[in-house]
Amino acid sequence: MFYTDETAADAMEAAHERAREVDADADAMDRHADELHAHEARGFCSHFGTVGYLPTPVYAEQVGLKPGEHRCTGGCRTVFPSEAAWIKASTDPFAQPVKKxxxxGSTPLPAAQ
Ligand SMILES: [Zn+2]
Incomplete structure (x- = not known):
């Protein structure tokens, strides 16, 4: 945004500051993505996906789950006791590495007749 009482230099400095912040954020995301790829390449799961309990399962991975439970579809099939537990594990999959x-992925069950 440019206000009439600002100089062009003020506006350019603000634009450059925003660009530096965006670059730093992008660099941090790139580093995190590289760490996750390396973790997966070593055979560990990053728990990027899950299916939750349903009374009538639609995915094979939901079979056997109890209410509130979630099963990882990232490759390890870990059953998490809650969505919050899965979010914690997927936010930092390096803390307690789990092998794939x-x-x-998930496997759709045949539709009920
Ligand atoms: Zn997993």
């Missing part, structure tokens, strides 16, 4: 046991 299968390909990532």
């Amino acid at each position: 046991v299968t390909k990532p």
